[in-house]
Amino acid sequence: MKTEETILVTGFAQGPKGTTVYETYKTIGVVLVINTRTGVIEDAQFTVLTDLMDTYISSLIKGYDTTQGINPLLEKVKKHCLVPSQGAVVQAIRSAWDRYQESRLVRK
Helix, strand or coil: CCHHHEEEEEEEEECCCCCHHHHHCCEEEEEEEEECCCCEEEEEEECCCCHHHHHHHHHHHCCCEHHHCCHHHHHHHHHHCCCCCHHHHHHHHHHHHHHHHHHHHHHC
């Protein structure tokens, strides 16, 4: 990973009330490393998820080409991540995506 060609973006979302995530942490966060030259997500990590869940969802995201837009990525996560906190995971990804899109406007 070349830091000159990448940026680190984060996104957060409130966990669903009544779940362990909400009762313990309140929010779910995602950290993405995106290559600014290629638009590919090189790495991903989630906060407050189990190691297995973090590894699994991160593997769905790593390698995704952001030039395809966000919807195919979110649909992939929704299809493969059938957990009570799915909506929060999706919202955290969307939040990081929005931050990435804002940074692209600033860099132009």
